[in-house]
Amino acid sequence: MLICALDYSLPEEGEIASIVYIPEGSHTITPSVNGKPKNVEVKMEAYYGEEVAATFQRDLEQRLAANVRPVFDFDHNDKGPASALPKRFYYVQGEGLMAEIEWTGAGRKAIESKDYSYFSPTFLLGKDGVPAGLPKRGPLGALVNEPAFREIPRIAASEQEAEITDTSKKMSDLILAALSIEPETETAEAAAVAAIEALKSDAETAKASLAEITEERDELQAKAAEANKSRAESLVKAAVSEGRIAPKDEDTKTKFIEKIEAGDDFAEEILSKLPKIHAGLEESIVKASGEKTGSSEVRIEAAMAKASDQCGDNASFDVKWELAAQIDPEAFGL
Numbered sequence: 587m588l589i590c591a592l593d594y595s596l597p598e599e600g601e602i603a604s605i606v607y608i609p610e611g612s613h614t615i616t617p618s619v620n621g622k623p624k625n626v627e628v629k630m631e632a633y634y635g636e637e638v639a640a641t642f643q644r645d646l647e648q649r650l651a652a653n654v655r656p657v658f659d660f661d662h663n664d665k666g667p668a669s670a671l672p673k674r675f676y677y678v679q680g681e682g683l684m685a686e687i688e689w690t691g692a693g694r695k696a697i698e699s700k701d702y703s704y705f706s707p708t709f710l711l712g713k714d715g716v717p718a719g720l721p722k723r724g725p726l727g728a729l730v731n732e733p734a735f736r737e738i739p740r741i742a743a744s745e746q747e748a749e750i751t752d753t754s755k756k757m758s759d760l761i762l763a764a765l766s767i768e769p770e771t772e773t774a775e776a777a778a779v780a781a782i783e784a785l786k787s788d789a790e791t792a793k794a795s796l797a798e799i800t801e802e803r804d805e806l807q808a809k810a811a812e813a814n815k816s817r818a819e820s821l822v823k824a825a826v827s828e829g830r831i832a833p834k835d836e837d838t839k840t841k842f843i844e845k846i847e848a849g850d851d852f853a854e855e856i857l858s859k860l861p862k863i864h865a866g867l868e869e870s871i872v873k874a875s876g877e878k879t880g881s882s883e884v885r886i887e888a889a890m891a892k893a894s895d896q897c898g899d900n901a902s903f904d905v906k907w908e909l910a911a912q913i914d915p916e917a918f919g920l
Contacts, residue, residue: 602673602686606739607642607707607727608717610635610682615734618662619711628735629715630682638717639677639684642709645720646675658687659725660696662706669693669702669729683717685727693729702729703740818846821857830860832906834899860903861886885917886910 608630616625630638649656657668670693674686689697696702707727712718720726729741822842825831831838845853889910894901897909911918 602688604684604686605705605741606682607675607685607705608638608683608709609735609738610680612715613735613737615736617734626711627715628711628717630717632679634716635677635679635683639675641719642675642683642717646672646726649720649722649726656720656726657690658693658705658727658729660692660702660729662708662725662728662730664724667692668725669696672726696729697741702731704730704733704738705741706730706733706735706738814847814849815843818843821846821854825857825860829862830857832894832899832903835903837900838903885914889914889917 608628610630610632612631613628614625615628616623618624619626646656656672658670658672660666660669668690670687670689672685672687676684676686678684705727706729708725709720710718822831822839825842826833826839831842842853842857846857890906892913893906893909897905
């Protein structure tokens, strides 16, 4: 399968490009009129398109004959670098008043880098709303990002459409050749159009499938994370019930949950080997004397209880364990 793609690029330096200067139709805009914002209606209707173009061309020729060249600038700031140089005005039915221009280095860079995308004209407007020509001084328009004519084509898109129109026959022939279809027949042309539409459809289907796969992956990851957290909490809860962690030792419980949830197998192994601090209570022996009696487990439990009273419930298990060993070292085998 032959896949053809048009890569838009501006005309080479010194070459002439065309842009829409005033789009065809009747437009209500809010431009700056004599330095102040004002709602105006611009009537660029088809039945006097040629007349308007002739007027603008006459005014441009007068400006070109003068010493100071006419230019387009940026953002209508009337200073700074020129974005383009106007060469000719003409009318195209269905498009409006067109301008042939030569991009400057600054203008070319601004468009290619997508810093600017639209053109905004500067012109004289008659009382009847019909464009009446060009001003005698100053720039004739500017590159902007907020054009008053909201429907004016983006410069890059407009240029690209023109390039596609000029090369449409070549593109059609290439696609037909890739499909082994003779370009002379209407059936062949219809098949080429169908092939292009099929490619567009395949692209949209692939895009939708990728979105579905991504969503499914995110859901699975969320479920896996929830399962890991639930398992870690269950293991720590079991350790608390078995007496391996004190019920109020929130710091120790939180640390074990975080490590096990993150997949730390070593932390899980340590948790399973923690001594049961409540084991052996059923073997306790109580005597009225002050002697230390009972199994080591009972004595460790008693020492841990004293340690908890002395250092508080918020102390970690390790701190309590060390203090309990100091209280009854024999029970700890010291």
